[in-house]
Amino acid sequence: MRIPPTLRSETEGAREVEARGGTVRELLDDLLGRFPALRGQLLEDDALAPFVNVYVEGEDVRTREGLDTAVDDGSTVILLPAMAGG
């Protein structure tokens, strides 16, 4: 999973983190188990927060099955929070 620069302070600076699971939800559970501070940045009431997007192989999971979107072995998952800097 690719960690965006705005969230790297919560992942000890890691740009990419390996996570296990067959769906986006399982991957996030694995990730949040190790970096619990990320929870509030990604989830809201156990759903994906409205200011963050998750892409599996370049596709927005919101346009697929949301957190239940299946993730193949070796896929790249990108976390993309809103970023305002200009």
Add this chain to the structure above:
Amino acid sequence: MPSYRELLQDAKASIEEVDARRAQELLDGADAPLLVDVRERDEWEQGRIPGAVHVSRGNLESRIEGVAPDRTRPVLLYCAAGNRSAFAAKTLSELGYEHAISLAGGYTDWQRSGFPTDLPRSLGPERSTRYSRHLLIPEVGEEGQLRLLDSRVLLIGAGGLGSPASLYLAAAGVGKLGIIDADVVDETNLQRQIVHSTNSLGEPKTDSARRTIEALNPDVEVVAFRERLTSENIDRILEPGWDVIVDGADNFPTRYLVNDASVWHDIPVVHGSIYRFEGQVTVFKPGDGPCYRCLFPQPPPADMAPSCAEGGVLGVLPGVIGSIQAAEALKLALGIGDPLVGRLLLYDALSGEFQEMKLRRDPDCPVCGESPTITEYVDYVEFCSGVGH
């Protein structure tokens, strides 16, 4: 066998002729005739009477019906001196046109009498030289360059992204550049904001940017808005009409205002944002693709926004992202290529990689969706002033 002179006399005797003054009266009056220029294309291209359509004498019989389907409407024909148009008027009468009139003395007399003409638009020698590298590209050419000179681009922010974007758009000959920024040039800006310089420290960014842009290209008219974009002033600023908005804002409240306004005013937005080594760029084109709220329906809560003061940005990063924004704005203004509509380009300077993500329009989007829930501007609380400056 009649001579040319006899033929012409014969034609003129059988039709109605008017002089330039009378022609102008007819064109200004109620029930104005259709004005048809029957000269050759090269003559037409060198200047014409305003409002005329061009059907050369050689194509008259085959093409007139296309431009003048109603045979009861008067048709006023002109050529250079009034001879070809006399023959043309006779032909139209034979084709059943009830009222075909020829302009005696033609375009030459019209022009000599001081009546208005449309002169062809061309770049002229100086601009042809300045924009020669554009003219060499078939997708741009003289027509495209004239289009750029007529186009209007509004830049949100004269900061990191606005600096390269404004410079390249100005250099490209975008005729009108609007710049919104309320700040003054600060020393910490100069590491990346290349439209400003050391000698403009303390000066309003709009003044500093205007000076740099006018020095680069006097063809560009800079319209400066030294104010912060709010729900109160956004409609006034957008009112004159802009072809493209380049969003290089440094805070969420402005990003959402720009998005909602662009949907309601139907103006495409070239969106860019930067943080440390990474940048994002995409095009939100109302009706054609998603808007910012399809992507992020709401801004993050204030306590969760990335720490602005700690943020930082590699100086060249806005150069990359702002330049891509300029390229997208030029494509939109010219109507060429495939703009980044529905695609988000992510650039990571540290890894030297670009990634592309697909963005889709959200039918439930609160602003551009099927049943919008947001129909008025929202002033979000300012929680991120400082980043990007």
